Amino acid sequence: MGELPDGADERGAVEAADDARAVGRKARPPRPALLAAAIALLAVPPFAVALGGPWIWDDHALVECNSWAHSFSHWTRWFTHDFWDLDEEARTFSRLMIYWRPLVTFSYAVDWKLGGGEPFVFHLTNLLSEGLVGLLAFRALHRWIGRPIPALVAAALFVLHPTKAESVAWIAGRTDVLCAAFVLLACEGWAMRARGSSPRARGAGFAVEALATLLAYTTKEQAIVIPAFIAVEAWAALGRPAIELPVARKLARAGLPQLGLAAAYLLLRRRFLPFIVAGAIGAADRAKMVLESFGHYARSTFWPRELSVQQGLVHSHHGRLVFHASYMAAGALFLATLAALSLAARRRAPGVTVGLALFFASILPTSNVVPTAMMTLVSDRFLYLPMIGLAFALVAAIELLAERPRRLATVAAGACALVLGVASVARADDFTDDAAFWARERRLHPDSLEAIRVEISRAERAHDFRKALALAAEGQRVAAASYSHVGDEADFIIFGARFLALTTPDREADRLRAIARFCDEAADARAQTASLTLSDVSITVPVDRGSVGKRIRLQRPLLLALDASILSSLGDDQRALALAEEAQ
Numbered sequence: 001m002g003e004l005p006d007g008a009d010e011r012g013a014v015e016a017a018d019d020a021r022a023v024g025r026k027a028r029p030p031r032p033a034l035l036a037a038a039i040a041l042l043a044v045p046p047f048a049v050a051l052g053g054p055w056i057w058d059d060h061a062l063v064e065c066n067s068w069a070h071s072f073s074h075w076t077r078w079f080t081h082d083f084w085d086l087d088e089e090a091r092t093f094s095r096l097m098i099y100w101r102p103l104v105t106f107s108y109a110v111d112w113k114l115g116g117g118e119p120f121v122f123h124l125t126n127l128l129s130e131g132l133v134g135l136l137a138f139r140a141l142h143r144w145i146g147r148p149i150p151a152l153v154a155a156a157l158f159v160l161h162p163t164k165a166e167s168v169a170w171i172a173g174r175t176d177v178l179c180a181a182f183v184l185l186a187c188e189g190w191a192m193r194a195r196g197s198s199p200r201a202r203g204a205g206f207a208v209e210a211l212a213t214l215l216a217y218t219t220k221e222q223a224i225v226i227p228a229f230i231a232v233e234a235w236a237a238l239g240r241p242a243i244e245l246p247v248a249r250k251l252a253r254a255g256l257p258q259l260g261l262a263a264a265y266l267l268l269r270r271r272f273l274p275f276i277v278a279g280a281i282g283a284a285d286r287a288k289m290v291l292e293s294f295g296h297y298a299r300s301t302f303w304p305r306e307l308s309v310q311q312g313l314v315h316s317h318h319g320r321l322v323f324h325a326s327y328m329a330a331g332a333l334f335l336a337t338l339a340a341l342s343l344a345a346r347r348r349a350p351g352v353t354v355g356l357a358l359f360f361a362s363i364l365p366t367s368n369v370v371p372t373a374m375m376t377l378v379s380d381r382f383l384y385l386p387m388i389g390l391a392f393a394l395v396a397a398i399e400l401l402a403e404r405p406r407r408l409a410t411v412a413a414g415a416c417a418l419v420l421g422v423a424s425v426a427r428a429d430d431f432t433d434d435a436a437f438w439a440r441e442r443r444l445h446p447d448s449l450e451a452i453r454v455e456i457s458r459a460e461r462a463h464d465f466r467k468a469l470a471l472a473a474e475g476q477r478v479a480a481a482s483y484s485h486v487g488d489e490a491d492f493i494i495f496g497a498r499f500l501a502l503t504t505p506d507r508e509a510d511r512l513r514a515i516a517r518f519c520d521e522a523a524d525a526r527a528q529t530a531s532l533t534l535s536d537v538s539i540t541v542p543v544d545r546g547s548v549g550k551r552i553r554l555q556r557p558l559l560l561a562l563d564a565s566i567l568s569s570l571g572d573d574q575r576a577l578a579l580a581e582e583a584q
Helices: 010-023 032-042 045-052 058-064 075-080 088-093 102-115 119-145 148-160 162-168 171-195 199-217 221-237 245-272 283-302 325-345 350-366 387-398 403-429 434-444 449-461 465-482 489-502 509-523 546-554 556-569 573-583
Strands: 315-317 320-322 529-533 538-542
Touching (some): 032 119, 045 162, 058 102, 058 119, 058 171, 075 102, 119 148, 119 162, 119 221, 119 387, 148 403, 162 171, 171 199, 199 221, 221 350, 283 320, 315 465, 325 350, 350 387, 387 403, 434 449, 449 465, 449 489, 489 509, 489 538, 489 546, 509 529, 509 556, 538 546, 556 573
Antiparallel strands (some): 315 320, 529 538
C-alpha cells in the first residue's frame, strides 16, 4: 500500500554485511526464527494463571449475557451496530461509546461454539493471541534494530510488561491483543514488499498488508496508528538513517497511503457510527486532561504497581472537572523528556528518536486530545501497543554503548524484563476471582461508583438489603461529591428507594406510601422536584433539570415498576397493575 522509499534495497546490503561479519565469529548468532518462537512461548506463561478465571465486569455484558455473540446467525448485526449496543437497557441507561469491533464479536462467537460458553476457552484464545503478538513483535523489532539479541530483549520488555495483563488476562481486553496482532502483521506485509525480489513476492506482501489492515480496523479504533508503524518500517528499510528533513519526507510518503485510509475510516465512522465525545470542555481543561493522562501513563509504565482498570477516574465538583496537580506535573515532565530525548538523539541515535516518536503517535489517540465520555481518563491496556515504541527506544539507546557496557546493559534489560514478567503474573492473578477483583478495586479507589454498584448487586443477591441500602447511601454521597457532571447520583437515589421499600415491613403503610409518592413524583414528567421525608431519610431531587434530573427521567420505567410493587404490597392491586403496564 503505497510506494516504497528510495534506498529500500540498502537494507539488504546492510544485513548482508552483518551476516558476513557473523561468519568470522566463533559462535554463530541465534537463528531469528528460533528467537521469535522463544518470545511467542515467553509471552504466554505470565498470564496463564488467568486460564481458570471467571467472567469479570464487562465480560458479563459483552459475552456471557450477550446473545448476539453466542452464534453466527447475527453476524450482519456485528457490522451495523455499536459493539456495546447489546439490549434496550444498555441503549437507555448506558453512556455508549459507539465502538465498531465486529471481528472481536466474531471471535467471541467462535469461542462460545467451541467451549459451550466456558470462560476457559476465551482465556485460552487470549493467551494464544498474545503468543502471536510476541512472535510478530520480535520480527518487527528485529527488522528495526537489525540484530537478533537486542531485538529479543526489546520484545521481552514489550510482551512481559504488567500493563499487558489487563488485555490478556481479562476476556474483554482481547480487543487490544487482536488489534496489535493485525497492526504488526500489516508491518510484516509492508516489509515483505520492501525486500521482495519479484513482482509476485511484492504482491504477496501487498495482500498481507491490505488484509491485516482491514482486520485491524475491525478490532479496535486504535488501528488508526498503522501509518506510524509503516513509517518505522520505511526508516528501517532505508538503512536506519539519521532523522533529517529529507528522510522525514520519505517516511511521510511511505505512510501516506495508510494515513489516507485512517482518514477515510474516521470520516466513515463520523457518518455512520460517530464517536461519543464529552460535552463542552474548554481548551484549558482539555490541556489538563491530556497532561494528567500522560502522568498516569508514565506511572503505569515506569512504576507498574497497583495497576487498575479504573486509572484516572474523572471527578467533578459543583459541575466542574477536578484535576490532579501531581499527575499533570508528571505528564508535563514525561512529555518534555520524550521531546528532549527525541531531538537530542535524532542524528547520533535515530532509533531512540523513532521509538519515542512511535510511542507518542500510538498513545496520542487515547490521551484525551479529543475528550470522550469515559468514566476514566486512561486505562492500562491503552499502553498495550505503544509500549513497543518505548522498548525499541531503550534498546536502541543501549546499542550506542561500547561492547562491554552494551553487553552489561543488555543483560540488565533482560533481567528487568523477567522482573516485569513476575509482576505480570501477580497482576494477571487479579483476574482469577471476581469478588477479590472488586475488593481490590474498591481498596484502590474508594470513590469508584462501579465498585460500589458491584457491592450493592452482591448484597442484593445475598438478600442483605440493609447493607445494600447503606451502600446506596454511600454511593449517592460519593456521586454527589465527585461525579456531579454525569448524574450518577440518580442511580443511587433509586437504589435507595428500592432498598428502603424492601427493608420496610408491610405493616408500616405510611412509610411505604411515602416511598411510593416519591417514585410517583420522580416519574411524573410535569414535576419539578421529587421529595422523600421519613424519620431517617430526607431528600429532595430536582427532576426537571441538570444531569441528575435527566438521568431520573431515563429511569422512569424502573420508578414505575417500584411504585407498582409497593402499591401491590399495600393491597392497591388495580393501581399497581396500571403502573406495571405503563412501565413496560
